[in-house]
Amino acid sequence: MLKQTRELCDQCRTTIFNGHMVCRSCGFSVCIECFTFRNKNFSSNDNNKHKDKDRYMWPYCGKYDPDSQKITKLHHIPNEFIYVQFIPPYIIKKLNWSFQSYMDSIKNLERFDKKKFSPDFLTIDSYSENIRVSDEELTKIFEMYWHSKTPIVIKNINKNLDMNLWTPDSFSNEFGHLEIDLIDCRKNAIVKKASLKKFWDGFENLNERFVDEKSRPLILKLKDWPTTDDFKNLLPARYEDLMKNLPIKKFTHRSGVFNLASSLPDFFSVPDLGPKLYIAYSSADTPKEGTTNLHVDISDAVNLMIYVGKDLTSGKNNEMLKILNESKCNDEQINRFKIDGERPGALWHIFKPDQADLIRSYLTIRNIEKGKKIKDQTDPIHDQLNYIDNKMLIELKENYNVEVYTIIQFLGDAIFIPSGAPHQVRNLNSCIKVAGDFVTPQGVQDCLIITNQFRDLSERHANHQDKLQVKNIIYHSIKKCLSILNCP
Structure with a gap:
């Protein structure tokens, strides 16, 4: 393997962990899953008229004929492939023996019972009687509940942040000269090379916003920023401030022992797991449209509400209270706004990972009934084209018995989202959020499931490529654990 590179399957673009198949003639390399599928369905009869690929969309094998001095394009034949692995077999055997020995020693331990936990999400205050709760205490609670695959909210994370670093003015002054691609949330379309200063000018002022062809102010979003640069390098002061205050450090930090x-x-x-900024205008006046449509993250994630803009709804507090009541959130969240005067930033809907297939079936049937054509290698969740409004939530409950966690994210709230959990977001005010991904022992099985789902998406799909390398993560995590356990 080459340093700082990922070995990818030449067909599905999923990371090759270890064993894979390589063509003897041209070096075409594929993962075991792609090879098994091709071997099972192989036929030399090819009616495909694609110039460079066969009917399985595999590129033809190019063999050089020294006599004619030409390259002949032929089918890849399964028995012309050889098995190759990066890790020597004796290493795998030794590791597996050690792993099984430890697993046998703990097999009689009491298994976790999800039924012990409330079906509602957990809210924890990071301050108790104005005293900051230690991260060790927060981590203990987190570990107890994270097995249940339910969201967790930790309040008041913003109390120790240097808020001068996180205001719209500070970002505008430092980065306003840039032109960046933004997303039009109504159309789910890209606005190319928009002025970042103009974006910030409209953050809390409707009159300063870009407008569409109907002269309506655009609802814009800056997503996954910085896109290519490392947050740590581009925004060093903010990174340091964030890392000092981000909760559950053993899980959420890049070097966390349980990450x-x-x-x-x-x-x-190494996969880029953030942190990243998510900055978007309010969608409070568009209840059927989300700021971020329904989707699934490939790993566990934490999302921190770091700044909430001025309330631009027409009726101010009365209108916001109406929105919160219509959202069906619980009384505790209503009272945070109504009694405590906290500032609501975003409305979240989070579903359990094991209900994803039911939601997928519902959305597929609904799209067919609306006359939409269902294309191959697409997915109603992974395509991120659907926002589930209140009426649809009721239909999901009545027809599929799908429950949802409705969460209002207030200023300073950190929401922890389990891997594989479908979720969507609608901003109730203009917000600055920062999010990071991490991989937990409790969530790694769902990481594998989502990785395999991404394999089946089209090559052009934004989620097709395996960016997480979950199999590599599992192998090296086990190796690391065993090396510690075997240490004299």
Whole structure:
């Protein structure tokens, strides 16, 4: 393997963990899953008229004929492939023996019972009687509940942040000269090279916003920023401030001992798990449209509400209270706004991972009934084209028995989202959020499931490529754990 590179399957673009198949003639490399599918369905009869690929969309094998001095394009034949692995077999055997020995020693331990926990999400205050709760205490609570695959909210994370770093003016002054691609939330379309200063000018002022062809102010979003640069390098002061205050550090930090992604060796091309900024205008006046449509993250994630803009709804407090009541959120959240005067930033709907297929069926049937054509290699959740409004939530409950966690994210709230959990967001005010991904032992199984789902998406799909390398993460995490356990 080359340093700082990822070995990808030449067909599905999923990371190759270890064993894979390579064509003897041209070096075409595929993962075991792609090879197994092709071998099972192989036929030399090819009616495909694609110039460079067969009917399975595999590129033809190019063989050089020294006599004619030409390259002949032929089918890839399964028995012309050889099995190759990066890790020597004796290493795998030794690791597996050690792993099974430890697993046998703990197999009689009491298994976790999800029924012990409330079906509602957990809210924890990071301050108790104006005293900051230690991260160790927060982590203990987190570990107790994270197995249940329910969201967790930790309040008041903003109390120790340097808020001068996180205001719209501070971002505008530092980065307003840039032109960046934004997203039009109504159309789910890209607005190319928009002025970042103009974006910030309209953050809390409707009159300063870009407008559409109907002269309506655009609802814009800056997503996954910085897109290519490392947050730590581009925004060093903000990164340091964030890392000092981000809760559950053993899980959420890049080097956290329970963040399995930290187990990847330095010579790997490490996945970019953030943090990233998510900055968007309010969608309070568009109840059927989300700021972020329904989707699934490939790993566990934490999302921190770091700044909430001025309330631009027409009726101010009365209108906001109406929105909160219509959202069907619980009384505790209503009272945070109504009695405590906290500032609501966003409305979240989070579903359990095991209900994703039911939601997928509902959306597929609904789209067919609306006359939409269902294309191959698409997915109603992974395509991020659907926002589930109140009427649809009722239909999901009545027809599919799908429950939802309705969460109002207030200023300073950190929401923890389990891997594999479908979720969507609608901003109730203009918000600045920062989010980071991490991989937990409790969530790694769902990471594998989502990775395999992404394999089936089209090559052009934004989620198709395996950016997480979950199999590499699992292998090196186990290796690291065993090395510690076996240490004299």
